[in-house]
Amino acid sequence: MAELLAQAWTVARKDLVLEFRTRTALLSAVVFTALVLAVFEFGRDPTAVSALDLAPSILWVTFTFAAMLALNRAFQLELEHGTLEGLLVAPLHRVSLYWGKLLANLVFVGVVEAIGLPLFVLFFDVPVGPVLLPLVGVIALATAGFVTVGTLFSAMVIRTRFAELMLPVLLLPFLIPPLVLAVLATARLLAARPLSESAGYLRLLAAYDIVFLVVASLLFRHTVDQ
Amino acid sequence: MSLAQKGRWITLVGLVLLAAVYVRALAFTPLERSQGPAQKIYYLHVPAAIWTETAMILIGLAGIFYLFLRDPRLDRFAEASAEVGTVFATIVLTTGPIWGKPIWGTWWTWDARLTSTLLLFFLYLGYLLLRGAVADPGLRARYAAVLGICGMCLVPFIHLSVFLFRTLHPQPIILKPGKPSLPDSMLVTWLLSFGVFTLLYVGFVVQRYALAQRREEQGEIRA
Numbered sequence: 171m172a173e174l175l176a177q178a179w180t181v182a183r184k185d186l187v188l189e190f191r192t193r194t195a196l197l198s199a200v201v202f203t204a205l206v207l208a209v210f211e212f213g214r215d216p217t218a219v220s221a222l223d224l225a226p227s228i229l230w231v232t233f234t235f236a237a238m239l240a241l242n243r244a245f246q247l248e249l250e251h252g253t254l255e256g257l258l259v260a261p262l263h264r265v266s267l268y269w270g271k272l273l274a275n276l277v278f279v280g281v282v283e284a285i286g287l288p289l290f291v292l293f294f295d296v297p298v299g300p301v302l303l304p305l306v307g308v309i310a311l312a313t314a315g316f317v318t319v320g321t322l323f324s325a326m327v328i329r330t331r332f333a334e335l336m337l338p339v340l341l342l343p344f345l346i347p348p349l350v351l352a353v354l355a356t357a358r359l360l361a362a363r364p365l366s367e368s369a370g371y372l373r374l375l376a377a378y379d380i381v382f383l384v385v386a387s388l389l390f391r392h393t394v395d396q
Numbered sequence: 397m398s399l400a401q402k403g404r405w406i407t408l409v410g411l412v413l414l415a416a417v418y419v420r421a422l423a424f425t426p427l428e429r430s431q432g433p434a435q436k437i438y439y440l441h442v443p444a445a446i447w448t449e450t451a452m453i454l455i456g457l458a459g460i461f462y463l464f465l466r467d468p469r470l471d472r473f474a475e476a477s478a479e480v481g482t483v484f485a486t487i488v489l490t491t492g493p494i495w496g497k498p499i500w501g502t503w504w505t506w507d508a509r510l511t512s513t514l515l516l517f518f519l520y521l522g523y524l525l526l527r528g529a530v531a532d533p534g535l536r537a538r539y540a541a542v543l544g545i546c547g548m549c550l551v552p553f554i555h556l557s558v559f560l561f562r563t564l565h566p567q568p569i570i571l572k573p574g575k576p577s578l579p580d581s582m583l584v585t586w587l588l589s590f591g592v593f594t595l596l597y598v599g600f601v602v603q604r605y606a607l608a609q610r611r612e613e614q615g616e617i618r619a
Contacts (some may be wrong), residue, residue, distance in 0.1 A: 319546065326539050330529035340526060340543065343519040346511075347553045378553060385549050389542045392463055 174266045181262070181270020185244070186277055195243050196281060199236055203286040206232045207293050221294040226356040229290055230349055233309070234316065236286065237279045238338055241320040244271050245328045254328075254394070264391035272321045272386075279313055301359040308359065308368075311375040312352035318379060319344045322386040325393040344382075351375045399609070403602030410595040417589045425585045437495045439586055443593035444487040448516060449551055451481030451597065455523070456548020459541030468612070471537035474544055476604035478523050480597055485517040512554040519547050533612075 189196055210228045214221075248254040257267060287309070291298050298305055320341055327336040352375065355368040397405075421439045428435035458474040461467070492510065493503040504510065523543055530536040578586070 322542070322546070326526075326542060329535065330526065330539075331531075332529060336526065336529055340522045343515050343522060344546065344550060346515050347550070350511075374553070374556065381549055382546070385546060389463075389545060392538050392542055 174263055174269070177262050177266035178269035178273060181257075181267055182273035182277070185271065185274035188247075189274070189278060195240070196278065199239055199278070199282045200285050202239060203232055203236045203282055204289055206235055207286070207289055211293060222296060222360060225290075225294055225296045225360055226353045228294065229287075229356060230312075230353050232286060232290070233279075233283055233313070234345055234349060236282050237313065237316045237320060238341065240278045240282065241275060241317065241324045241341075242334055242337055244275055244321060245325050246333070249328045258394060264394065265387050267394070268321065268325075268387060268390035271325070272317060275317045275321050276314065279317055283309060283313065296360060298360070300362070304365050304368075305356065305359050308352055308355045308372065308375075311372060311379060312348045314379045315348035315375060315382065316345055318382045318386055322390055322393065325390065348375055348378055351378075398606065400603055400606035403599050403604075403606055405599075406595060406602060407599030410592055410599050413592045413595065414589075417585065417592050420588065421585050425581055426579065428582075431499055434495050434498045437491050439589040441488060441491040441495065442586070443590040444484045444491070445513065446590070447593055447597050448481055448484045448488055448513070449555065451477045451484065452516065452519070452544075452551050453548050455481070455544040456546075456551075459544035459548070462537060462541045463545075468533075468537065471540065472605050472608040472612075473601070474540060475527065475608055476601045478520055478527075478544075479604055480600040482517070482520040482524065483600070484593075484597070485513065485520055488513055489517060516551070516554060519550065523547065533615075 207228065210224070210232070214224055245254065248257065287298075290296065320337075323340050323344075324337055327333045327340065330336050351371045355371040355375075358368045358371075359365070417439065421436050425436075427433065455474045455477050458470045458477070462470040462474070492513070496505070497503050523540065526543055527536055527540050530539055
């Protein structure tokens with residue numbers, strides 16, 4: 171187990187070092203997030219719909235799209251540089267490869283969200299102060315769900331036709347359950363309802379994360395083996 | 397008799413029995429008090445919905461066995477089951493609004509139950525699109541198995557949504573903890589209808605399986 175984790179960390183570190191040295195993908199994702207948030211502002215009538223009513227949806231649609239962009243990149247880069255074969259012949263357990271990619275994706279999406287959340291608060295004047303901690307918890311749980319399934323699928327779609335389009339088509343049905351739960355929990359939190367009201371949603375979110383982490387860890391080798 | 401012919405016969409018998417069940421449902425089963433004749437669609441809607449979910453679970457199970465055994469027959473079955481599941485999901489999504497218009501006063505509402513069925517429908521479409529986007533048969537079978545297994549794991553989350561959210565949709569009255577809560581005559585009609593849908597599922601899958609088999613044989617001849 172310790173060895174698996176160490177290998178996973180090596181893979182993740184490789185990806186993250188690559189990412190933070192070039193920063194192109196990260197910057198594009200952040201700009202994209204800011205743009206989507208701005209587009210939402212033009213898409214609503216401020217006199218008819220209050221920002222707070224729309225806030226949970228805005229937050230989650232933005233994060234889902236940003237995550238999808240990030241996920242497309244994880245294996246695409248390896249394929250472009252012909253390094254996927256290298257990774258596969260390296261003395262590296264398949265599960266570690268998956269966990270490493272998962273970790274790198276989580277950090278990547280986490281950074282985008284960490285920049286996106288303050289922007290969201292700024293643009294829509296949402297009172298997140300008192301519920302910041304639970305809100306971050308909801309974001310973490312839902313993001314873990316997205317990225318767990320997304321990393322598995324992104325390894326699969328790179329060898330299909332229309333890979334960029336195939337990922338969202340396959341992934342969105344899987345993102346909706348965590349998305350719905352996250353939106354419901356966020357709405358409760360922003361309406362200053364007690365945390366216990368969202369406990370059921372959070373438990374189901376956690377169950378989703380665990381189920382798909384196990385399933386994806388078991389299935390991953392079937393997506394990359396030749 | 398070839399496999400395709402067997403499938404055609406099963407389907408034919410199923411369709412005749414479906415007509416018979418509907419004669420029973422319309423003429424010999426009592427009207428539901430509050431919904432009136434609209435409730436009759438229930439005998440079509442619910443069996444189709446159960447088979448939509450079951451077909452996805454069968455795809456997932458076939459996927460698990462495929463990854464262990466690498467038997468192309470399992471993949472052919474999964475492919476057939478996915479197409480039939482898509483058809484059944486379409487039945488659910490068309491009969492639902494037809495019932496919803498007189499009872500709810502709207503064709504569609506973003507209710508948890510409806511949304512989750514729509515989701516399942518998209519899951520089927522994604523599965524079929526993925527199959528179409530991979531050229532190599534071995535790789536296609538493997539990818540399809542992976543997606544099928546994930547889809548199977550998604551079904552409980554979709555199904556739980558009914559119990560978790562407040563919903564306009566009637567609560568399940570047959571598949572629920574405790575005894576079915578409808579009169580015996582309706583239950584019998586429903587069970588007959590469910591039997592017919594099972595027959596139709598088998599008939600369609602057998603035909604589609606035979607088609608996949610022929611296609612592979614043809615591909616081998618060409619190669």
